[in-house]
Amino acid sequence: MPETSGTVQCVRVATDSAFTCINQQGATVSDIFILWWDGFGGPDSPRIIQSDWVSLLRQGLASGIPVTVTHDDNSSYVLNVQLGLDGTT
């Protein structure tokens, strides 16, 4: 499953949706990911997990620690969030 690693540029949370932008290492532009967007048939992740994703991304944004998000091919919906690179946390 595709993964994207980099630093968090922003986290935006609204009533029915949330997004994050991640800059891959060395890249000057961001990948845009959807954490959730109610009503569009994205992955049905429990709210508590989505809340955990926001916490991890917020920590990554504040600290500059890299994050890794997992997603499907051609999809911007996040399936997993990891804070820190493998073996560093």
Place this chain on the structure above:
Amino acid sequence: MSNPDAADTTGMKEIAPWTRRLPYLASFRETLPRLAEPGGPDFDAAFARMGELLGASATPLVVRIQVSEGEHVRSWHLNSGPAGCQVTPGDASGVADAEATADAQTWALIVGGALSPLEAFARGRLRLRGSMPVARNVARQLYGQDRQARRSDA
């Protein structure tokens, strides 16, 4: 929606009204002008038409379109500069200011004017990467020139 490929949007809620307040997302709420016939489009011709609509840009910019067909990915680069826009098929390497990736079926709907880029993104059928100000400028040029063309046709 008239296109049978897009029939599964039935029951899907409308794009959230608050997206109007997001300048970058809102730029892609509308469907693109029809660049090809839906179904089995000629992507070379469709993206060449997209390049014509994009036209010249005072600040050079590169947009990469990626069409995935199983394991195979086809890429087109839209290089817009003061002299106009050149569209070239290529690989996924090189620097792009903005990049959009989707499968062939999704691109067929988008260039056929049956699915807006924002809706494709919201449904998890389109990945976006790049400078959002550049993406907004691209949208302005694509949609703005289409409106001008429709006025001149009338």
